[in-house]
Amino acid sequence: MASATLAPPAEVLRLDSLSWAVGAVTIVDGVDLAVTEGQFLALIGPNGAGKTSLFNLVSGVTRPTGGSIRLDGRAVDRLPPHRRARLGIGRTFQSSSVFPTMTVAEHVELAARSAGARRVTGTDVRGVLERVRLGHRAGEESGGLSHGDKRKLELAMLLAPTVAGRGPRLMLLDEPMAGVAAEEVGELGEVIRSLHRDEGRTLLMVEHHMDVVLDLAERIVVLNHGTLLADGTPEAVMADPEVQRAYLGEEI
């Protein structure tokens, strides 16, 4: 049987020796990381390890003091956050970023327009909301949503550029389960899983809930004191004695 040669998946994100220092303190220290299209990575590490700082570097909130960041092969480390967002780096934040008096649908419409969509129909908006299981809340003010539903709305806003013909190339999720009630975690997890499994999105997620990490991620990267301590399958990483040592005294 003739074997077809499959092209390797494209590299979406590449960090080379990425560093960030504030004065004499190095917070992100020479991180090398390559993420290929369609991968779902969890970035974990003890408190203060540098996870949010790494997200800030990738999304453009801060500039690296060393190394480089490439998105789809293109150096982005000198671009401001809005240019990186335009190129497809989407990010959610630990604290919710929805406007209470705007409706759920208005958020998606606004996000689609700011991504360049000239015409945004109700069907477009409904389509995006259904992908995060929020179609039935379209007309409601966002202030009345539960934390879990606010998180889904933030995901919908990251997906809204698909209305303009371009979806996020890389989705950075910063503690999506923070503040979410226990009974909503399962459904939010399913929404996040579907972004990966059904849409083939590339996801990098910081999350402290290890059960969520183990349930969703196919690869785990561990950061400790700003350096990469481990990178591999959930099984391999969790069995790594160095990882267990880094978490000594913390729940893993």
Ligand SMILES: Nc1ncnc2c1ncn2[C@@H]1O[C@H](COP(=O)(O)OP(=O)(O)OP(=O)(O)O)[C@@H](O)[C@H]1O
């Ligand atoms: N702007 C800043 N100036 C100085 N130090 C900072 C700055 N931002 C972060 N740090 C320090 O860098 C370290 C890493 O912080 P960061 O928030 O990236 O860690 P983290 O892994 O996201 O932690 P957590 O899990 O608690 O959210 C911490 O010691 C923090 O105090």
